[in-house]
Amino acid sequence: DVKVTQSSRYLVKRTGEKVFLECVQDMDHENMFWYRQDPGLGLRLIYFSYDVKMKEKGDIPEGYSVSREKKERFSLILESASTNQTSMYLCASSFINSPLHFGNGTRLTVT
Amino acid sequence: SQQGEEDPQALSIQEGENATMNCSYKTSINNLQWYRQNSGRGLVHLILIRSNEREKHSGRLRVTLDTSKKSSSLLITASRAADTASYFCAPLTTDSWGKFQFGAGTQVVVTP
Numbered sequence: 437d438v439k440v441t442q443s444s445r446y447l448v449k450r451t452g453e454k455v456f457l458e459c460v461q462d463m464d465h466e467n468m469f470w471y472r473q474d475p476g477l478g479l480r481l482i483y484f485s486y487d488v489k490m491k492e493k494g495d496i497p498e499g500y501s502v503s504r505e506k507k508e509r510f511s512l513i514l515e516s517a518s519t520n521q522t523s524m525y526l527c528a529s530s531f532i533n534s535p536l537h538f539g540n541g542t543r544l545t546v547t
Numbered sequence: 548s549q550q551g552e553e554d555p556q557a558l559s560i561q562e563g564e565n566a567t568m569n570c571s572y573k574t575s576i577n578n579l580q581w582y583r584q585n586s587g588r589g590l591v592h593l594i595l596i597r598s599n600e601r602e603k604h605s606g607r608l609r610v611t612l613d614t615s616k617k618s619s620s621l622l623i624t625a626s627r628a629a630d631t632a633s634y635f636c637a638p639l640t641t642d643s644w645g646k647f648q649f650g651a652g653t654q655v656v657v658t659p
Contacts, residue, residue, distance in 0.1 A: 440589075469647065478550075478635070478651035479590075495648070526589055528647075533639060535580055536647055538589030 438463045442527050442539035449546050455514040457542050459527030465537075467530045468510035470494075470502065472523040473541075479526065485510055486532070517546045549573050550648035551619075551636035557654045566623040568653040570636030571616075577639045579612060579619050584633045584652070593621075593634075626657045 443458035461468065467486050471479040471494075481494030483502040491502050499521060503511045510529075514521055522545050528536040551570040560566050570579070578597045582590040596603045596612045596619065603610045609622040619638075623630055633652040 467646075471649070476651060479649040481646070481648055484646050492646070494646075524587075528589070530647075533577060535592035535595060536582070536590070536637075538591070540589050541587070543587075 438465075438529075438537040440527060440529055440537050440539040442525075442542050444542050445540065447542055447544045449514075449517050449544065451518060451546060453514075453517050453546075455517050455544070455546075457512040457514075457525055457527075457544070459510045459512070459529075459539060460508055461510075461529040461537070462508065463529065463537070464507065465529035465531055466507075467532060468504065469528040469530075469536065470500075470510065470512045471526045471528065472496070472521075473526055474523050482512065519546050522546045549638055549640060550650050551579070551638045552650045553634065553636055553653045555653060556651065557656075559656045559658065560626055562626060562628055562657055562659050564626055566626050566630070566655055566657070568621050568634055568655070570619045570621070570638070570650075572619075572636075572638040573617065574640055576614070579639065580637045580647075581608075581610060581619075581621050582635045582637065582649075584635065586632075590635060590649075623655075626655075628657050628659050631655060631657045 470482040485504045501513045525542045527539045581593045584590045635652040
């Protein structure tokens, strides 16, 4: 079974802190994704990576950056956390044009 | 890439009834996928239908695809309380390189 592991289930950070959200997959998938999910807004794509060191902006990249140094790991970085980044963050991975496999999410609160 | 729009936003039914939800999209697709999300968890893939298919079944799930109307439907037959979840569609275009976008989903509540 494919496993996508997000490093934290719950995270509380202060405004202005640099925050790292880590995601690891064990299926050698080319594609990895970061989404945020807010009530009534569905999932919004933050960043997408289709290979090591390759990345593409999604719909809402402002305030975020990503790193993919190894195929299995995709990190989301909040350079300076703000309260409007309080959200559920979901990582996913897939082969090209194949179904996504999601982690269980990280619920981030920025105070 | 493009996102699908699910309809209705919310659906409340009794156990044993059928639940139907729809998905509309804007441009030609390679395939369309349906996902389920239980509260507070990640999404789980349910079923994939390719652009040259019209109907697909998986257990109590039935998915249809009408490419002329750019729409798909998901039917859950004989629903159970465990089907309570949000359901999302994800249309995949040929140029998207697997970049999925999701809408707001349909929230289904099944009452025992």
